[in-house]
Amino acid sequence: MITLTSKNKMAALVCGIVFLNLSLFALGGEMKNADSTKPNRIEIKDFAFNPQTLTVKSGEKVTWINRDEEPHTVVSVEKQFKKSTALDTDQEFTITVGAPGTYSYFCSVHPKMTGTIVVEK
Amino acid sequence: MSDYISHDHEHDGIDRRGFLHCMAWAGTGLLWTISGGVLASRTLAQIAKAGEPLPATDLSFLQISDSHIGFSKEANKDVTATFKIALDRINAMPTPPSFLIHTGDISQLSKPEEFDTFDEVLKSCRTKDVFYVPGEHDVLNDGGKLYRERYLKSVEGKGSGWYSFNKNGVHFIGLVNVLDLQAGGLGQLGDEQLKWLEADVKDLSADTPVVVFAHIPLWAVYPQWGWGTSDSERALGYLKRFGSVTVLNGHIHQVLQKVEGNVTFHSAMSTAFPQPAPGTAPSPGPMKVPAEKLRSLLGLTSVKYLQGKSSLAVIDSNLS
Numbered sequence: 001m002i003t004l005t006s007k008n009k010m011a012a013l014v015c016g017i018v019f020l021n022l023s024l025f026a027l028g029g030e031m032k033n034a035d036s037t038k039p040n041r042i043e044i045k046d047f048a049f050n051p052q053t054l055t056v057k058s059g060e061k062v063t064w065i066n067r068d069e070e071p072h073t074v075v076s077v078e079k080q081f082k083k084s085t086a087l088d089t090d091q092e093f094t095i096t097v098g099a100p101g102t103y104s105y106f107c108s109v110h111p112k113m114t115g116t117i118v119v120e121k
Numbered sequence: 122m123s124d125y126i127s128h129d130h131e132h133d134g135i136d137r138r139g140f141l142h143c144m145a146w147a148g149t150g151l152l153w154t155i156s157g158g159v160l161a162s163r164t165l166a167q168i169a170k171a172g173e174p175l176p177a178t179d180l181s182f183l184q185i186s187d188s189h190i191g192f193s194k195e196a197n198k199d200v201t202a203t204f205k206i207a208l209d210r211i212n213a214m215p216t217p218p219s220f221l222i223h224t225g226d227i228s229q230l231s232k233p234e235e236f237d238t239f240d241e242v243l244k245s246c247r248t249k250d251v252f253y254v255p256g257e258h259d260v261l262n263d264g265g266k267l268y269r270e271r272y273l274k275s276v277e278g279k280g281s282g283w284y285s286f287n288k289n290g291v292h293f294i295g296l297v298n299v300l301d302l303q304a305g306g307l308g309q310l311g312d313e314q315l316k317w318l319e320a321d322v323k324d325l326s327a328d329t330p331v332v333v334f335a336h337i338p339l340w341a342v343y344p345q346w347g348w349g350t351s352d353s354e355r356a357l358g359y360l361k362r363f364g365s366v367t368v369l370n371g372h373i374h375q376v377l378q379k380v381e382g383n384v385t386f387h388s389a390m391s392t393a394f395p396q397p398a399p400g401t402a403p404s405p406g407p408m409k410v411p412a413e414k415l416r417s418l419l420g421l422t423s424v425k426y427l428q429g430k431s432s433l434a435v436i437d438s439n440l441s
Contacts, residue, residue: 046403046406047404068404069192069194070407075304086230086261086262088230106304106305109257109261109302110257111347112346114304114305
């Protein structure tokens with residue numbers, strides 16, 4: 001058996017917490033991000049935005065990353081933010097959200113793909 | 122045993138194989154009568170009896186689709202090579218097609234260098250006339266501006282690039298359904314293009330064979346994956362009085378066919394990578410298959426209109 005040093009124990013605990021957080025993030029579909037230093041990430045996988053709805057605070061950054069082999073875009077339905085160029089595999093796109101409200105967006109290449117960002121004060 | 126095989130290019134298989142593939146009707150190869158008249162179901166004898174003149178003369182052309190030059194993922198790490206093989210097959214045909222139709226997704230990411238590679242490789246094709254319609258991969262970042270400059274200039278595409286032309290009495294219509302797509306929606310033609318289409322066919326005689334080509338299928342193949350065009354019904358409404366309408370699409374990287382009245386819908390294989398059958402995978406992304414199987418799922422489509430036989434045949438052949 002491997003004996004954990006206190007440093008390792010701390011690392012394991014941190015990993016556990018991060019893992020738990022990520023799990024909630026992935027499963028919840030909608031989740032508030034209490035710590036503004038943490039990135040708000042939306043993964044594009046299997047022609048879907050995940051989470052499909054993300055709640056953030058005004059002024060925070062939101063980053064999409066494309067995990068598909070197909071290019072995707074991120075386009076605001078109401079032109080509330082500048083649209084992305086086509087994101088190839090593993091490419092990212094980041095915006096800083098502005099005024100509170102609901103931001104609907106979609107992939108202009110595969111318009112069936114839609115998502116929402118809820119921006120709170 | 123390998124020295125037993127003679128590498129005589131006249132006889133060792135290129136021509137024979139090419140011929141066999143031309144004759145291989147993949148799955149549901151199709152042959153149907155077009156009427157010189159009104160109904161697709163009329164027999165040759167009935168047509169002869171009616172004594173109606175046939176409007177069109179012999180014509181054969183070839184559809185290639187979804188080259189995706191620039192794609193280099195696992196599903197096919199060398200799409201340029203498979204595109205070349207497709208062109209080799211065309212060059213080996215005993216009767217070269219009059220022209221090619223490319224139904225979109227020349228490129229993977231609309232990059233000028235991807236279009237350059239495509240154009241360079243295409244030079245090896247003996248058939249020089251090519252008619253194009255864009256796929257969504259060709260118009261990713263500029264609304265199709267570069268694509269139009271490169272591929273639609275000679276046909277003087279209207280609006281976002283649609284056009285029509287006549288060959289041997291057959292009326293061809295190239296439509297664009299990959300631009301200005303709406304959130305939550307499918308492929309789209311749009312009001313301006315539909316009005317143009319209505320006017321374009323208004324004065325044509327109903328016995329004119331019509332061939333429509335567009336990237337995304339003009340029938341609801343699988344809307345859950347976006348495989349359909351939201352306003353295609355209106356387009357088909359303008360075409361339903363014609364005795365023979367053939368609709369050729371790409372986009373879904375597999376052969377699917379449907380006959381509805383006088384309209385035959387047909388989707389072609391890609392020369393780059395296959396996609397899963399509707400609903401059989403979590404998403405319509407590139408389908409990975411064993412390397413030795415890949416070429417059997419790539420291919421091209423030959424279309425023939427034969428005078429006298431009054432037939433329009435759509436024949437798919439793979440690249441294996």
